[in-house]
Amino acid sequence: MANSFFGVIVQLSDFLQFMLSGITIGSIYALVAIGFTIIYNCTQIVNFAQGEFVMLGAMVAAILVHGGLMSLPLAIVVAVIVTSLVGCLVGAALLKPLRTGSTITMIIITVGASILIRGAMMLRPDKEPIRVEPFSGERSVNILGAVLDVQSLWVMAATAVLVVLLWLFYKYTMMGRAMRACASCKPGAKIVGINIHKMTLLSFALAASVGAVAGVVVAPISTAQYDMGTMLGLKGFCAAILGGLGNFTGGIVAGLLLGVLESLGAGYISSSYKDAIAFVILLVVLFARPQGIFGGRKAR
Amino acid sequence: MQVRRFAVVMMAVVLLLVFAVGTFAAKPAKSPYVIGAIFDVTGPGSPLGTPERDTALMIETMVNKEGGINGHPLKIVFADNGSEEGRCVMSAKKMIDSDKVKAIIGPSSTGTTLAIAGICDRSRVPLVSCAAGTRITNPVKSYVFKTAQSDVYAIAKVIDYLKSKKLTRIAFLNDSNAFGKSGLEQMNLQSRMAGITLVGVESFGSKDPSMTSQLTRIRGKKPQALVVWGTNPGPAIVVREARQLGLKMPVVMSHGISNKKFLELAGSAANGVVFPSGRVIVANSIPNSDPQKKTLLRYKAIFKKTYGRDADHFGGHAWDACWVVINAMKKVGDDPAKIRAEIERTKHFVGIGGVFNFSPTEHNGLGKNSFVMIQVKNGKWTLIK
Numbered sequence: 001m002a003n004s005f006f007g008v009i010v011q012l013s014d015f016l017q018f019m020l021s022g023i024t025i026g027s028i029y030a031l032v033a034i035g036f037t038i039i040y041n042c043t044q045i046v047n048f049a050q051g052e053f054v055m056l057g058a059m060v061a062a063i064l065v066h067g068g069l070m071s072l073p074l075a076i077v078v079a080v081i082v083t084s085l086v087g088c089l090v091g092a093a094l095l096k097p098l099r100t101g102s103t104i105t106m107i108i109i110t111v112g113a114s115i116l117i118r119g120a121m122m123l124r125p126d127k128e129p130i131r132v133e134p135f136s137g138e139r140s141v142n143i144l145g146a147v148l149d150v151q152s153l154w155v156m157a158a159t160a161v162l163v164v165l166l167w168l169f170y171k172y173t174m175m176g177r178a179m180r181a182c183a184s185c186k187p188g189a190k191i192v193g194i195n196i197h198k199m200t201l202l203s204f205a206l207a208a209s210v211g212a213v214a215g216v217v218v219a220p221i222s223t224a225q226y227d228m229g230t231m232l233g234l235k236g237f238c239a240a241i242l243g244g245l246g247n248f249t250g251g252i253v254a255g256l257l258l259g260v261l262e263s264l265g266a267g268y269i270s271s272s273y274k275d276a277i278a279f280v281i282l283l284v285v286l287f288a289r290p291q292g293i294f295g296g297r298k299a300r
Numbered sequence: 301m302q303v304r305r306f307a308v309v310m311m312a313v314v315l316l317l318v319f320a321v322g323t324f325a326a327k328p329a330k331s332p333y334v335i336g337a338i339f340d341v342t343g344p345g346s347p348l349g350t351p352e353r354d355t356a357l358m359i360e361t362m363v364n365k366e367g368g369i370n371g372h373p374l375k376i377v378f379a380d381n382g383s384e385e386g387r388c389v390m391s392a393k394k395m396i397d398s399d400k401v402k403a404i405i406g407p408s409s410t411g412t413t414l415a416i417a418g419i420c421d422r423s424r425v426p427l428v429s430c431a432a433g434t435r436i437t438n439p440v441k442s443y444v445f446k447t448a449q450s451d452v453y454a455i456a457k458v459i460d461y462l463k464s465k466k467l468t469r470i471a472f473l474n475d476s477n478a479f480g481k482s483g484l485e486q487m488n489l490q491s492r493m494a495g496i497t498l499v500g501v502e503s504f505g506s507k508d509p510s511m512t513s514q515l516t517r518i519r520g521k522k523p524q525a526l527v528v529w530g531t532n533p534g535p536a537i538v539v540r541e542a543r544q545l546g547l548k549m550p551v552v553m554s555h556g557i558s559n560k561k562f563l564e565l566a567g568s569a570a571n572g573v574v575f576p577s578g579r580v581i582v583a584n585s586i587p588n589s590d591p592q593k594k595t596l597l598r599y600k601a602i603f604k605k606t607y608g609r610d611a612d613h614f615g616g617h618a619w620d621a622c623w624v625v626i627n628a629m630k631k632v633g634d635d636p637a638k639i640r641a642e643i644e645r646t647k648h649f650v651g652i653g654g655v656f657n658f659s660p661t662e663h664n665g666l667g668k669n670s671f672v673m674i675q676v677k678n679g680k681w682t683l684i685k
Binding site (some may be wrong): 014017018019020022024025028074075122125127128129131138140147149221222223227228230231232262263264266267271272274275 | 342344346347350352476493502503504505507508509510513514516517519520532533536537540541544545546561564565568569
């Protein structure tokens with residue numbers, strides 16, 4: 001009796017552990033998905049460089065801190081600014097094809113940009129991963145037998161804060177409203193005098209900074225490396241599609257869901273199929289509900 | 301008129317002098333010995349390929365400064381295969397067909413080596429690889445050699461260690477790349493005979509940001525030790541998260557973490573980790589009676605002087621490959637077939653990876669004792685006696 005009771009407790013703490021690690025990684029997927037959504041809503045294209053924005057944020061911060069050039073908080077700010085400037089540049093490269101309306105050209109430009117950014121980060125003589133110190137030391141808290149390191153709390157908190165800030169931005173600022181107008185009806189937005197070009201640049205800068213924040217907060221867990229962006233970008237893309245491309249809430253929920261399912265799958269089924277889980281879910285949803293779990297409604 | 305005649309005479313004298321000086325001063329220049337070197341300098345293999353290329357460059361300068369090989373200058377043709385099989389094949393073909401190399405050193409990883417092993421064997425150009433995969437020299441191809449220790453011996457060494465500590469129930473966690481899978485394969489084969497039970501086998505992707513789920517699963521299996529087989533950064537993340545989760549069992553890793561980067565990435569969590577490695581990283585603490593000690597210290601000193609950073613395990617493979625070929629050339633000249641036969645006859649060659657004894661059936665020339673076990677203590681490597 002006592003033994004089975006103990007067994008349940010152990011199982012519960014394991015389950016909680018899987019959930020916590022899933023939510024941590026899921027938060028990163030959610031942030032990447034938000035980046036996809038911001039740009040998709042404004043330009044109707046999928047930005048394949050989104051994962052590289054995450055990598056760039058992590059790498060710039062890591063290089064600055066590792067080289068002893070500045071303290072971590074300052075390095076984070078610089079990393080976010082640098083990444084958003086790079087985002088602006090990618091956006092600027094899209095302005096001309098945006099006018100002619102060729103979606104495939106624009107998507108290929110973002111693919112090219114992603115290769116360029118990764119290549120630029122490979123130019124360092126040392127291509128090995130860089131360690132980034134956890135923001136508040138190597139500490140962890142114990143929750144009913146499950147262990148949560150403090151950096152994971154930082155990841156979740158950063159995601160929550162960004163989501164709230166973005167919501168306020170879209171709801172209450174003139175610029176946010178203008179971006180929403182672009183999303184719902186581009187010709188209409190043009191007629192009322194919204195500068196589409198400016199909005200495109202802004203959306204890229206915004207998506208890049210969200211990506212950079214994701215990179216900076218995950219770097220102490222995963223280390224920073226020039227090729228970390230591709231997989232995170234793919235998973236975030238999965239989340240964005242699952243949530244219905246263009247749907248903010250959908251992307252966030254799908255990102256968290258994906259992280260949790262991956263973690264539970266690795267824990268209860270097999271860790272060999274961890275990456276397959278995300279892509280199988282994506283395929284099933286695309287067959288059953290091509291508009292995504294939360295799709296069907298237009299972005300608000 | 302007279303002036304002109306004088307000038308003609310002077311010119312003739314000068315010409316004669318120049319001619320004479322030319323013939324007597326310059327010894328007849330011997331033709332250079334050309335060998336090729338292909339390494340994974342860029343791409344995922346770059347942590348291996350970069351020190352290997354640097355080592356080969358350093359040896360080329362060294363040999364030529366000392367008068368070449370029996371008076372023949374040494375010329376190494378370098379190529380970077382970008383860690384891609386296709387580019388590696390192209391480089392090898394170009395070297396064999398147009399550069400007319402007499403032997404090839406490298407490449408750095410098992411995949412790129414296997415891609416060109418057949419070509420070198422058919423073209424009868426000796427290949428001395430710096431990669432670890434057992435399949436390169438097993439089965440033996442007549443023209444293919446390698447200087448990196450096989451992972452068979454790394455696993456054998458780990459199993460010896462586990463047995464000596466009476467740790468018989470272990471969990472195995474491997475990277476899902478070729479290196480990790482090959483480790484798992486060997487562990488499955490060798491653990492059974494040693495009476496070691498694998499109570500849990502998990503894997504992680506090379507790019508996974510976190511391995512907590514796998515570790516939680518392993519925690520439930522209650523193993524006596526955790527063996528992690530992978531290359532940076534995975535194992536560093538694993539050991540940090542394992543300690544956070546409160547897993548207190550001994551952690552044994554592979555020679556894939558045998559560099560400073562692992563210590564940096566894992567931080568204080570690295571303390572206590574045990575792994576097999578070549579002797580080069582603990583050269584100063586191995587006993588003076590060790591036959592390799594002098595060579596190891598010499599390599600480390602020259603590398604440090606040339607590049608200002610520490611030599612590692614991987615550069616050592618290139619050192620061994622270069623000298624195996626150069627020593628053969630010293631004896632038999634630059635005929636590829638004779639070089640091949642001479643390498644096969646090489647015995648007691650003291651290198652960085654170990655003391656090599658090649659034979660017609662053994663083209664790696666190393667055994668289990670080419671590895672030593674190392675433990676991390678206070679962020680430093682210490683040799684386990």
